[in-house]
Amino acid sequence: MKKITHILILFFISVSVNAQIERFNRAYDMYGWGDYCSNVFETNYGYLVCGNVKDSLGNPGLGFLRIDFQGNEIDKKFFAGPNQMNYQILNGVANYTDSTIYFAGIGQFPNLDISAIVVKTNMKGDTIWSKFVFDTTYNSQGGAIYREINGDLLIVGSTDRTDPNVNILLVKTDSLGNFIWDKEYGVMGTYDTGWSIDKCDNDNGYVIGGGKYYFGPQIGRSYIINVDSSGNFQWQYEYGSTIYQNWSAMVLYTQNNQIISAAAKGFYKDITDNFWSKPNIQWLDENGGFINYREYAIDSFPSIAFDDLYEINANEYLFTGTFLTYPDQRMGLLKTNAGGDTIFGRTYQGINQWEFSKDVKPTSDGGYIIAGFNYPGLNGVSQNYRVIKVDSLGCDTLGCETVGIMEYENSWNENENLLAFPNPSIGKFYIEIKNVPISPFFETKVEVYDLVGNMIFQSGNRLFQNLTEIDISNASPGIYLVKVFFNKNSVGSIRIIKE
Numbered sequence: 001m002k003k004i005t006h007i008l009i010l011f012f013i014s015v016s017v018n019a020q021i022e023r024f025n026r027a028y029d030m031y032g033w034g035d036y037c038s039n040v041f042e043t044n045y046g047y048l049v050c051g052n053v054k055d056s057l058g059n060p061g062l063g064f065l066r067i068d069f070q071g072n073e074i075d076k077k078f079f080a081g082p083n084q085m086n087y088q089i090l091n092g093v094a095n096y097t098d099s100t101i102y103f104a105g106i107g108q109f110p111n112l113d114i115s116a117i118v119v120k121t122n123m124k125g126d127t128i129w130s131k132f133v134f135d136t137t138y139n140s141q142g143g144a145i146y147r148e149i150n151g152d153l154l155i156v157g158s159t160d161r162t163d164p165n166v167n168i169l170l171v172k173t174d175s176l177g178n179f180i181w182d183k184e185y186g187v188m189g190t191y192d193t194g195w196s197i198d199k200c201d202n203d204n205g206y207v208i209g210g211g212k213y214y215f216g217p218q219i220g221r222s223y224i225i226n227v228d229s230s231g232n233f234q235w236q237y238e239y240g241s242t243i244y245q246n247w248s249a250m251v252l253y254t255q256n257n258q259i260i261s262a263a264a265k266g267f268y269k270d271i272t273d274n275f276w277s278k279p280n281i282q283w284l285d286e287n288g289g290f291i292n293y294r295e296y297a298i299d300s301f302p303s304i305a306f307d308d309l310y311e312i313n314a315n316e317y318l319f320t321g322t323f324l325t326y327p328d329q330r331m332g333l334l335k336t337n338a339g340g341d342t343i344f345g346r347t348y349q350g351i352n353q354w355e356f357s358k359d360v361k362p363t364s365d366g367g368y369i370i371a372g373f374n375y376p377g378l379n380g381v382s383q384n385y386r387v388i389k390v391d392s393l394g395c396d397t398l399g400c401e402t403v404g405i406m407e408y409e410n411s412w413n414e415n416e417n418l419l420a421f422p423n424p425s426i427g428k429f430y431i432e433i434k435n436v437p438i439s440p441f442f443e444t445k446v447e448v449y450d451l452v453g454n455m456i457f458q459s460g461n462r463l464f465q466n467l468t469e470i471d472i473s474n475a476s477p478g479i480y481l482v483k484v485f486f487n488k489n490s491v492g493s494i495r496i497i498k499e
Helices: 003-008 010-016
Strands: 024-028 036-042 047-054 060-067 073-079 086-095 100-108 114-122 127-132 140-147 153-159 167-173 179-185 190-199 206-214 219-227 233-239 250-253 259-269 275-284 290-295 303-313 316-325 328-336 342-347 354-362 368-375 384-390 418-421 428-433 444-449 455-458 467-471 478-486 489-498
Touching (some): 036 086, 036 100, 036 384, 047 100, 047 368, 047 384, 086 190, 100 127, 114 153, 153 206, 179 219, 206 250, 206 259, 219 275, 233 275, 275 316, 316 368, 328 368, 354 384, 418 478, 418 489, 428 478, 428 489, 444 467
Parallel strands (some): 036 354, 086 140, 190 250, 275 303, 303 354
Antiparallel strands (some): 036 047, 036 368, 086 100, 100 140, 190 206, 206 219, 259 275, 275 290, 316 354, 328 342, 354 368, 368 384, 418 428, 428 467, 444 478, 478 489
């Protein structure tokens, strides 16, 4: 439910309606240690970038970075919890009427026990107060926060109070962080965590997004629950693969009175136990009824997961996350309409090998800003804050406006035995061979032909895993036929588009 945010952010629009759209793509070294950026907020001076850091002595705490509208650093601040406790913030919500931000997170004690916290700051990163919001006798964490119009706070996370395997925790406090009530959700024997929360209209309480992990099959599934205004459980919705790992659900309640969830569905586990997954969007009605479900790929690369989403208006949505560009990972951005049709999808050239996106928001100049972190950092060792400012078409540099505006949603073409992705591709793609016992002891090969029957690619006669990378980057754009053979018998064929 983003309507309040939309109204409040108009404060900035009047200032910069005629300003040009800024673009930048930068990394910021806070204090030379492990920087983890979780949030970014627009301010009257530029942007406040927030997360967890270690100071120059290695003490853990919160790091607040101020940058101007061009991405230049203004200053940075460090806040340590009491007695040098390890404070971490995972999600924040801004109140532009009094220029403050409320963060949910974790406070870690010297014995490594953790407890849910709320931290209130101003827009310059100065801490106003911080509080534990749950019984510190038990382990707990704050994963996300929602602020009511009257100032009350809803913090969702997890706790081991009644189940050592962890339940979802919902805590309500007043505007000063004073406890009002708490509730738990989950069943014994599963690991249930809450990572997002939004308020529903029509007196339908709150929607919570998270994950449910089953220890037996060792599978985590995307998980959504709805509770009433007093925190009483109403319904749940669980989805994703029952074979492979899935990502936790990030949810919001839309202006169309629907619930949208962004997550990722596992579809493959390679020989090194890495899970591959397709980012997805799930639509539900207010009662948890199914409306729609779609899967995506972006910039010709198999994507890993969506980590955040934002409703711009009733017909435009932003999704950001981390996208696999093997062997690297990049930050990415997808924009869709209300039905999930792709407006644009982009990934961004990284500073170093691994890039992780955690937050996305529209900006007053008509563009968008994405925040996350990367490693190794600029010093080649640690992690850094990463901020990417893009224009209205998702471009971080001039010249990309005419390239890749319509991307590759629902491009996971498959038949009974073969799965090809991404499709279309710019040259490199993957073939997953299903229902066949791939082993170096059997003869298995992949061949690619053009439309006149010329073979342009042939793999070796021995494959070691079911997922194989094919590279036809030197081929001309067009349609190609991929054929797969097992012990000289045809497994099947599938068409690939080379762009």
